[in-house]
Amino acid sequence: MSRDHRSFPVPDGLVGQRVDAALARMLGLSRSAILAAFDAGDVYVDGRPAAKGDRIVQGAVIDVVLPDPREVDATEDEPQPVPGMRIVHDDEHIVVVDKPVGVAAHSAVGWSGPTVVGALAAAGYRISTSGAAERQGIVHRLDVGTSGLMVVAKSELAYTRLKRAFRERTVDKVYHTVVQGHPEPTKGTIDAPIGRHPKAEFKFAVMADGKRSITHYEVMEMLPSASLVTVHLETGRTHQIRVHFSAMRHPCVGDSMYGADPTLARRTGLDRQWLHAVELSFEHPASGERFTVASEYPQDLQQALDVLRGDYG
Structure with a gap:
């Protein structure tokens, strides 16, 4: 042939x-x-x-x-246990995981590390076979360097309905981030299009010809050199929170790719951006009832926050 x-x-x-x-x-x-x-x-x-x-x-x-x-193996993600990945919820249609830092949602070109799909396979979970081979069951993603909540579809019904819910923006995605400095105003909306950075691979930027991107935020706590901020994403562009706050000149603490102060990152002990997906809320694909899950900060983020709070002394 x-x-x-x-x-x-x-x-x-x-x-x-x-x-x-x-x-x-x-x-x-x-x-x-x-x-x-x-x-x-x-x-x-x-x-x-x-x-x-x-x-x-x-x-x-x-x-x-x-x-x-x-002739191509359809199995994209090798079953591989991921220490620290916690199952927050599991039923016939969905599984919600608390993803650690350093784990991708699924396999991709240039990534050979652990994935959520591979970890679920290693734990014996069967997920939806809808979507591309390397993205089966995945209805949304978190960056490798971002921790927190992800919902994965186990049934075809869940895959279809959750994909539609994310597309129609009926899923409430809440993040907490610590950004450098003190954003003004302390509550607002960032509406700025995001596209691929013209000069840096794997990086994004606010671009006039980018895709519309909307981030709602509110400062929860002001620290001497930083602010703890809650973020609601209306759209879900790659690196959206990181790009938007960098464009405001308040990059996420520890986010060297988008201009964070390396000295502050070293002092807080961070080797990644301070960004965590703390809450997901959506209509359950089977029951239609509103379903909400929450996650606490992982140890590295909590320790960094404690260091920044200790600056008061």
Whole structure:
């Protein structure tokens, strides 16, 4: 059976990105399909064999022979226990987890670490088979560096209804973050479009041509050098809270990617952004009743907050 051969110039917007990431974005390939193509030596850039981590240059042409889908392993996430991942709720239709830092929602190009999907598989959970192979059951995501609550669909009914609920913005997503300085006003809405950063891979920025992004916030506690803030997301763009507060010149404490003070991060002991998904509220996909779950701060965030509160002394 002949395989599908593709040849195309790379759009300017992907210049500087890794070859595997560019293929994923342009062709919508799964992680396993991309790995299979590279393993078979079937990816070329400007006529030369390419490695996954090679960077795209201006005017490059990619040639790729796509693997037969029947030859690609459909299991994207290796079952892998995740210490510290807590099951907050479990029923016939959904499972809610409290995700630790350093864990991705699902597998992705460039990520080989633990995932929520893999952890659930290791624990014997069967989740919805709807969606792309590497995202089955996943109806929303948290960044690797963000801890807190995630709901995963176990039934097809739950997957369909929760995807719709997130799309129609009927899910209430509440985060707590500690940001540098004191935002003014202390309560407000940030309505600023977010798009991919023009010069930095895996980074986002407020961009005139970005997607509409809305963040509602209120300062709960002012500290000498920072503020504890509650955030309600109306939209769910990648890195939305981090980008919006950075644009306000109040980056999340510890968030080096978006301009946080490294000295303050070291003093608080943080090696990630102070950001935690503390509450999820939505209509249960089976009963239709309002369902709410909450999470406490993990130890590293609580310790950092205690350090900042101790500045009063």
